[in-house]
Amino acid sequence: WLRRCTHYLFIVVVAVNSTLLTINAGDYIFYTDWAWTSYTVFSISQTLMLVVGATYYLTFTGVPGTATYYGLIMTVYTWVAKGAWFALGYPYDFIVTPIWLPSAMLLDLAYWATKKNKHSLILFGGVLVGMSLPLFNMVNLMTVADPLETAFKYPRPTLPPYMVPIEPQVGKFYNSPVALGAGAGSVLSVTFAALGCKLNTWTYRWMAA
Numbered sequence: 001w002l003r004r005c006t007h008y009l010f011i012v013v014v015a016v017n018s019t020l021l022t023i024n025a026g027d028y029i030f031y032t033d034w035a036w037t038s039y040t041v042f043s044i045s046q047t048l049m050l051v052v053g054a055t056y057y058l059t060f061t062g063v064p065g066t067a068t069y070y071g072l073i074m075t076v077y078t079w080v081a082k083g084a085w086f087a088l089g090y091p092y093d094f095i096v097t098p099i100w101l102p103s104a105m106l107l108d109l110a111y112w113a114t115k116k117n118k119h120s121l122i123l124f125g126g127v128l129v130g131m132s133l134p135l136f137n138m139v140n141l142m143t144v145a146d147p148l149e150t151a152f153k154y155p156r157p158t159l160p161p162y163m164v165p166i167e168p169q170v171g172k173f174y175n176s177p178v179a180l181g182a183g184a185g186s187v188l189s190v191t192f193a194a195l196g197c198k199l200n201t202w203t204y205r206w207m208a209a
Contacts, residue, residue, distance in 0.1 A: 010199070011057050011070070016077065036177040043134040043181035044188065046098050050074065051129045051189045054104050055121065055196030064112035071104030096144055099136040103129045118197050126193035130186030134178045 053074070054067035078097045106128040107121070114120035 040177045040181045047133045047185040052192040052196040055193045064108045067104045067107040071100040099140045103133040122193040126190035127186045130189035131182045134181035
């Protein structure tokens with residue numbers, strides 16, 4: 001029971017940290033001059049937090065579907081955390097939660113399709129999550145109100161000068177934030193998927209000591 005409780009504690013800690021990272025990595029819906037740079041960094045950080053926690057949880061239970069459940073935990077935690085934005089007067093469609101669930105489903109699918117092979121999960125699942133999450137999040141952004149217009153309508157009173165919303169310089173650094181986020185994410189996600197699997201081994205060894 002102690003080992004199982006330790007696993008669940010780790011799951012909660014990673015999920016909570018994912019929520020905090022969602023807010024601290026930069027709410028890319030609030031467009032600034034760094035819009036696409038923020039989007040790319042945000043996509044990579046969210047991809048890594050999802051894949052390490054979901055892989056850990058998935059290999060712990062050994063049941064395909066738990067990665068999706070983990071993505072749901074991250075989503076609910078983030079909605080609760082961002083609920084405070086309503087008190088500031090922001091509209092409902094301005095509070096956007098990253099689309100983790102489809103990528104988590106792909107991770108589950110990779111685990112199920114390869115008959116619970118951990119190495120295939122790390123390689124195929126990591127690449128699928130890394131490549132899909134930036135794409136899903138960009139589609140997610142296209143379905144909400146124009147963020148630049150919203151930023152001007154609801155300015156944050158405590159914003160420092162360098163964060164005041166201005167016209168984004170699209171293409172200033174690169175022309176495809178989705179491709180850059182997906183490329184970097186797919187490579188790094190494989191490493192973090194391996195870390196998620198390894199966390200199980202470390203936890204079992206620690207509890208057995």
